[in-house]
Amino acid sequence: MDFFVVQILTGLSNAAALFLVASGLSIIFGVTRVVNFSHGSFYMLGAFIGYSLMTVLPGFIGFWASILLAGVAVGVIGLIVEMGVLRPIYKSPELFQLVATFGVILVIQDLTLLIWGPDDLIGKRSPGFEGVVKIGDQLLPSYDLVLIFLSFLVLGGLWFLFNKTRVGILVRAATQDREMVGALGVNQSWLFSGVFFLGSALAGIGGAAQLPKGGADLLMDFNILAPVFVVVVIGGMGSIPGAFVAALIISELNVFGVQLLPQSTLVLMFVVMAVVLIFRPWGLFGRPETLGSHGSQGPPEAPLRAFSGRLWLALAAAAIALTAVPLFGGTFLQVLLADVIIACLFATSLHFILGLGGLVSFGHAATFGGGAYAAALLVQYAEAPMEMAMLFAPLAAGLLALVIGWFCVRLSGVYFAMLTLAFAQVVWSVAFQWGDVTGGDDGILGIWPSAWASGTTAYYYLVLTLGLGGIATLLFMAYTPFGYALRGGRDSALRSEAIGINVRLVQWSAFIFAGFMSGLAGALFVFAKGSIFPTELEIARSFDALIIVFLGGVQSLFGPLAGGVVFTLLQDWLSRFEYWRLFLGLMIIGIVILLPNGLVGVGQWVRNRLGAAPGKPEEEAA
Amino acid sequence: MLELERINAFYGRAHILHDLSLSVSDGEVVALLGRNGAGKSTTMKSIMRLVAAQSGRITYAGQDITAMPPHKIAKLGVGYVPEERRIFTDLTILENLEVGRQPPRAGAPEWTPEKLFELFPNLQERRKNLGGAMSGGEQQMLTIARTLMGNPKFVLLDEPSEGLAPVIVEQVAFTIRELKKLGLTILLSEQNLHFAKLVADRAYIIERGAVQYDGTIEELENNEEVRKAYLSV
Numbered sequence: 001m002d003f004f005v006v007q008i009l010t011g012l013s014n015a016a017a018l019f020l021v022a023s024g025l026s027i028i029f030g031v032t033r034v035v036n037f038s039h040g041s042f043y044m045l046g047a048f049i050g051y052s053l054m055t056v057l058p059g060f061i062g063f064w065a066s067i068l069l070a071g072v073a074v075g076v077i078g079l080i081v082e083m084g085v086l087r088p089i090y091k092s093p094e095l096f097q098l099v100a101t102f103g104v105i106l107v108i109q110d111l112t113l114l115i116w117g118p119d120d121l122i123g124k125r126s127p128g129f130e131g132v133v134k135i136g137d138q139l140l141p142s143y144d145l146v147l148i149f150l151s152f153l154v155l156g157g158l159w160f161l162f163n164k165t166r167v168g169i170l171v172r173a174a175t176q177d178r179e180m181v182g183a184l185g186v187n188q189s190w191l192f193s194g195v196f197f198l199g200s201a202l203a204g205i206g207g208a209a210q211l212p213k214g215g216a217d218l219l220m221d222f223n224i225l226a227p228v229f230v231v232v233v234i235g236g237m238g239s240i241p242g243a244f245v246a247a248l249i250i251s252e253l254n255v256f257g258v259q260l261l262p263q264s265t266l267v268l269m270f271v272v273m274a275v276v277l278i279f280r281p282w283g284l285f286g287r288p289e290t291l292g293s294h295g296s297q298g299p300p301e302a303p304l305r306a307f308s309g310r311l312w313l314a315l316a317a318a319a320i321a322l323t324a325v326p327l328f329g330g331t332f333l334q335v336l337l338a339d340v341i342i343a344c345l346f347a348t349s350l351h352f353i354l355g356l357g358g359l360v361s362f363g364h365a366a367t368f369g370g371g372a373y374a375a376a377l378l379v380q381y382a383e384a385p386m387e388m389a390m391l392f393a394p395l396a397a398g399l400l401a402l403v404i405g406w407f408c409v410r411l412s413g414v415y416f417a418m419l420t421l422a423f424a425q426v427v428w429s430v431a432f433q434w435g436d437v438t439g440g441d442d443g444i445l446g447i448w449p450s451a452w453a454s455g456t457t458a459y460y461y462l463v464l465t466l467g468l469g470g471i472a473t474l475l476f477m478a479y480t481p482f483g484y485a486l487r488g489g490r491d492s493a494l495r496s497e498a499i500g501i502n503v504r505l506v507q508w509s510a511f512i513f514a515g516f517m518s519g520l521a522g523a524l525f526v527f528a529k530g531s532i533f534p535t536e537l538e539i540a541r542s543f544d545a546l547i548i549v550f551l552g553g554v555q556s557l558f559g560p561l562a563g564g565v566v567f568t569l570l571q572d573w574l575s576r577f578e579y580w581r582l583f584l585g586l587m588i589i590g591i592v593i594l595l596p597n598g599l600v601g602v603g604q605w606v607r608n609r610l611g612a613a614p615g616k617p618e619e620e621a622a
Numbered sequence: 623m624l625e626l627e628r629i630n631a632f633y634g635r636a637h638i639l640h641d642l643s644l645s646v647s648d649g650e651v652v653a654l655l656g657r658n659g660a661g662k663s664t665t666m667k668s669i670m671r672l673v674a675a676q677s678g679r680i681t682y683a684g685q686d687i688t689a690m691p692p693h694k695i696a697k698l699g700v701g702y703v704p705e706e707r708r709i710f711t712d713l714t715i716l717e718n719l720e721v722g723r724q725p726p727r728a729g730a731p732e733w734t735p736e737k738l739f740e741l742f743p744n745l746q747e748r749r750k751n752l753g754g755a756m757s758g759g760e761q762q763m764l765t766i767a768r769t770l771m772g773n774p775k776f777v778l779l780d781e782p783s784e785g786l787a788p789v790i791v792e793q794v795a796f797t798i799r800e801l802k803k804l805g806l807t808i809l810l811s812e813q814n815l816h817f818a819k820l821v822a823d824r825a826y827i828i829e830r831g832a833v834q835y836d837g838t839i840e841e842l843e844n845n846e847e848v849r850k851a852y853l854s855v
Contacts, residue, residue, distance in 0.1 A: 166720060173710045173721040180708045183670055184722045185696030185772050 002136025007259070009135075011252035013144035013213075016151040017043070019247035020206030021224055022231040023158065023240050024199035030175040030238035031195045034086060034097045035414040037362075038104035040221035040228065042200045046074045046207025047216035048112055051121050054211070060127040070208035071201040078200020082193055088593050090192075094413055095360050099550050100592040102543050105221060106585030113218060114579065120218075123211030143212050150209055151244070154202070158240050171195060175238060222539050226425035229418040230269055234276045236286020237415065245284060270426050274407060277419075281410045304478060304487075304557060322464055326457040334460040335528075336572065341467035342524050344564035347548035348474045349517035351560040354549055356478055357510045358490030359409070362417045363424025364518060364545045366404060369537030370427060371397035371519025372526040376444040377437070386450040390466075390523045397519020398512050400427070405511035409504050412493075421539065428537040443533035447526050463524050470517050475557060477513070486510050544571075547588060553598025562599045623648045623776060623807050624669070629678035631668045631831075638664045639831040641678070646776075646809050651802050653822035653839070654811040655853060661831040662811035663705050666780045669809075670695055670702045682776070699727055701774030705781045705811075707765045711754025715745055718753050718764055722771035730775045731804045738767040741797060759790035766797060777801065779810035783817045795820040815853055819843065827852045 025039045036042075053066035081104055089096050129143040162168035174181045174191050182188045207220070214220075231250055235242025250269055257268045276284060307315075322341075326334060346368050353359045374396035375389040384392070404423045408416055431438045438444065448454060453462050477483050488496040489503040496503050526532045535541065544567070552563025574580040595602060624646040631639040639661050646652045654662050667673040669680060671692050680688045687695050696702070710718050719735050726732045739746035742763040748756065753764060762782065769777060779798070783791045798808060798821040812818045818825055818839065825842050827835040835848050842848065 166723075169713065169717050169720050172717075173713055176710050176712055177708055179672060179692070180704065180710075181721060182692045183672060183696060183702045183704070184768070185693050185724050186721070187691075187693045 002138045006135050006138040006140050007255050008252065009140055009144060009148065011255040012151070012248065013147040014254065015244075015247040015251035016147040017206040017210040017214075018224075018227055018231055018251060019151050019244050020154060020209070021203045022228045022235070022243040022247055023154070024202035024206075025228060025232055026199075026235075026238050026240060026243050027158075027171075027195050027202070028199035029232075029414070031171055031178070032082075032086070032090070032192050033094075033414075034090075034101070035094075035418060036199070037098055037101040037225070038081065038108060038221075039199070039203055040223075040225040041105050041108040042074050042078055042203035043207040043224050044112065044216070044218070044220040045077060045108060046070045046204030047123075047211055047214075047220060048116050048121070048207075049073050049204070050208025050211055051123065051216050052116075053208075054124050063124070063127050067205055067208040071205035074204025074207070075197040075201030078196045078203075079193055081200075082196035085589055085593075086196075087189070087192075089596075092592075092596060094417075095354070095550070095554065096592050096596060098360065098362070098414070098417060099546060100589055102546070103585040103588035103592065106581040106588070108585075109218065109221065110579045110582035110585070114582075116216075118218065121216040123213070123215045126212045129212075141213075147209060147213070154205075155240070155244055162240070167194065225539070226422050227269065229422045230273050232283075233415065233418060233422070234273055234283055236283030239283070239285035242283055242285030267426070267430075270422070273422070277407055277410065302555065306479075319468065322468075323461075326460060331456045334456050336568070338460050338463040338467075338524075338528055339572075340565055340568045341463050341471075342521050342528065343544070343548060343568045344561050345467045345470045345524070346518055346521040347545045347552070347560035347564050348471045349514040349521065350545040351549045351552075351554075351557075352474050352477065352514045352517070353507075353510050354546075355554050355557070355559070356483060356490065357486045357507055359507060359511065360413070360417045361408075361420040361511075361542075362539075362546065363404070363420035363422070363542050364514075365537050365539070365541035366420075366424035366427040367397040367401050367515035367518040368522040368525070368541065368545070369431070369532070369534075370400045370515075371522030372532045372536055373431060373438065373444075373522075374519065375523040375526050376447045376532045379447050380444055386448075386453065386527055390520075390527070393523035393526075394516045394519040397522065398516035400519075401512045401515020402508075405508045405515070409507045409511060421542065424537065424539065424542055428534055428539075431537055432534045438534075441534065443531055445531045447532065448530050449527045453527075459528065463528065466520065466524060470520050471561070474514075474517055478557060482506070482509070547584075550588075551591065551598055553600035555597065556600035556604075559598055559600045562603075566599060623650075623683060624809065625679075625681045626665070626669070627679045627681075629665070629668055629675045629680065631664055631673050631675050633664070633673070637831070638673075639668065639675070642828065642832055643678075644826050644833060644836070646807060649802070649805060649807055650824060651798065651808045651810070651822045653818035653825040654809065654828060655813070655815060655818060655825050656811075656828040657813065657853070660828050662828060663780055664831070665828070666702070666705075666778050666809075666811060669778060670700065672702075696772060696774075697724070699730060699773070699775040701769035701772050701777040703765050703769045703777065703779045703782065705784065707758075707761045709753040709756070709761050709764055709768075711752060713753055715749045715751060715753060715756075715764060718768050719771050722768035724772040727773045727775065730773045731806070732773055733767075733770045735771075738770060741800065742767055759786050759793075762786060762790065762794065763797075766794075770801075774806070776807045776809075779808060781811050781813070783812065783814060791817060813853075815842070815849065 021039060021043050025036060028034065028036050050066050050070035053069055054063060057066050085100050085104060086097060089100060126143050126146065129146050131142050132139040133142045133145065162172055170181060170186055170191060174188065178188055227250060231243055231246040234249065235246030249272060253268050253272060322337065325337060350361060350364045353361055371393040375393035378384040378389045378392055404420065408419045408423070411419055432440060449459055453459050485496065485501045485506045488501060489506055493503050548563035548567045549560050551567055552559030552561065574583055577583065626642060626644050628641045628643055629639050630641060642665060654665060656662050664673055668675045671690060675688060679686060682698060682700060685698065687698065710721060716735060719738065744760055745763055745767060756764065782794050786794065795817065801808060822839050824838050825836065826833050827848065829852050834852055
């Protein structure tokens with residue numbers, strides 16, 4: 001009995017940080033309709049800032065003042081992000097906002113590294129709560145009780161704020177109808193900034209308050225993101241009681257899961273989420289969303305035009321040039337170009353669901369890494385030859401996409417984005433935790449091509465054939481009836497349903513097909529490198545594809561190709577610098593704000609300006 | 623008090639208002655008549671800048687408000703009652719009123735929830751109920767009350783009688799006349815000439831986004847040709 005009481009209390013205390021971060025995310029989303037992907041970074045900053053403050057401010061008062069001040073400091077940082085990054089793009093499509101907040105993650109990662117260095121910091125004990133409490137014959141750190149108290153305090157405080165104060169009432173009204181609140185004389189920008197401050201401050205307090213339990217490290221930002229998204233999806237976006245209950249469920253599950261099935265904690269969390277989603281796709285305390293109702297959809301996309309004769313010529317010329325590369329290019333160029341082609345295939349497969357289907361996936365690495373791992377495992381355990389591995393890897397990735405997609409296509413917009421990211425994190429954690437099979441952090445080594453393809457040039461031709469073949473298939477699909485149905489579902493799900501298209505089925509099929517192609521890219525990748533590590537499944541890898549698509553221009557079929565070339569070369573160059581994430585992050589933010597149509601958009605703009613292509617549909621829209 | 627000069631407004635690419643001009647003087651109740659889709663709501667929204675006018679000029683009390691954000695226009699004393707009511711369904715009636723509350727304004731009647739409950743007695747007993755749990759008529763009363771909480775001098779009423787039972791329509795008409803007595807200026811849009819007759823001094827008829835006719839209510843009543851051409855009587 002005592003054992004259970006202590007376990008329950010431990011779960012409650014673990015829920016505290018999760019609840020603080022998730023409620024902050026929910027509050028921000030409720031009013032601004034922005035899912036702040038950098039919310040995990042605010043949590044991390046809270047921990048680091050809190051740590052530094054605690055070294056300066058001593059004693060009991062100093063400890064709690066540090067936590068509070070860390071919250072205020074992070075709130076101010078949130079305010080800066082809101083004003084500098086998000087305010088210019090509130091009217092842009094959701095994807096822009098998500099990508100911009102990812103830029104913020106990169107910037108904060110490197111700034112944190114710059115200021116606090118790479119080492120993990122061990123949090124100080126809370127003065128007055130260093131010891132343990134005895135419950136029967138069981139021991140519980142007394143600070144756990146403090147954290148439980150803190151989470152109830154915050155829950156009560158938020159309830160008071162939202163129900164008993166004018167600002168809270170305005171926030172609730174704005175959650176429902178921002179425009180009307182504005183028409184009644186309330187300045188929305190203040191409301192937006194206010195909730196951003198509050199939400200970020202909550203994340204900061206969460207980060208600082210967990211210091212005595214967890215310390216501070218540079219992986220905190222991504223590590224908290226998946227559970228927070230799970231909590232928000234289970235609890236219902238925008239609901240604070242939902243965040244509280246879901247944080248409790250997840251934390252208790254973790255505590256008891258560790259006792260019963262130590263290896264299964266992460267999987268358990270997702271099983272619960274899956275069950276909730278099947279019965280209540282909008283979460284326990286959320287409300288159903290109406291089709292295509294949320295977020296700013298942006299202007300309608302111009303229809304894709306048929307390939308012109310000149311374009312065919314240019315494509316043929318490019319293919320010939322790439323084929324001729326080994327005649328004059330050295331090993332380095334061939335390897336680099338193979339990387340470029342693999343990146344292009346990976347990004348084109350994402351563009352297939354994102355650009356054509358309007359499904360913003362933030363977990364595309366799951367199928368890329370999934371395909372790569374499938375190939376590597378086949379070679380490792382079944383001693384399969386490269387040919388067989390390359391055949392099965394895309395199938396395995398497609399199968400993975402089939403499972404993930406079944407859950408995800410029930411949601412749309414930001415919910416879809418969060419869920420895909422969370423699922424990708426599951427796949428990552430399986431690869432990372434299941435060391436006996438996947439080698440864990442050490443990865444799988446020695447995955448080389450068959451003898452005939454082992455030369456640099458031979459493998460380059462293999463990548464060229466399969467990679468370009470995959471890309472061509474994806475592009476071709478855009479012009480098939482299936483492609484029309486996919487684009488129709490993107491432009492108006494309701495109208496597509498009304499003419500008899502099963503939008504969800506079409507999206508699910510597209511998700512599986514994209515997963516298949518992404519898996520092919522993964523298989524080409526693993527044999528090119530000879531090894532595979534969990535990093536290929538990381539959030540950062542998913543974002544690589546997103547950034548490539550974004551850089552190239554979401555609305556253009558050739559965007560991923562332009563983006564893939566530029567991004568791979570840029571990364572090759574940038575990664576020589578120590579703080580390349582900082583540059584990349586700033587660059588992403590800059591692109592989102594200044595060049596919303598990507599590189600291809602810039603190209604079109606230049607061409608239109610030069611008058612080379614008069615009377616284009618894009619022009620008329622302007 | 624309010625002047626629209628050659629306003630052009632668009633929804634996406636659709637050109638809705640074509641060089642629309644109208645004016646409302648201090649203390650007047652003016653009706654904007656026209657069929658569904660004539661551009662009445664868009665006119666209302668472009669005054670409030672919920673739809674941005676692409677060209678033309680809107681002045682209120684001598685101030686150019688064409689490019690002002692909605693909350694600043696509201697702060698000048700313009701109250702907007704939307705056609706779709708747009709009640710905050712998750713908030714109680716009192717909380718809905720609180721969202722509309724603004725500081726007192728010189729030269730405008732000052733409203734409190736208590737005063738509004740005198741005007742709309744059915745709201746009183748349901749003050750703690752959620753906005754979403756009310757009937758259409760009650761919601762209409764609440765939207766008007768919510769806007770009045772901002773102590774406006776000028777009220778835009780978008781189709782206030784739409785979809786309401788006759789008894790409630792009379793109550794709305796009574797309310798509008800009360801507001802006129804208190805010195806408020808009102809621009810209301812309406813499909814129904816009979817309702818406009820009950821409350822308005824003057825009327826504009828708009829069709830395809832442009833003013834087709836303007837005159838006093840009496841003149842309009844006596845002009846059968848115009849009524850037949852533009853209003854479904």
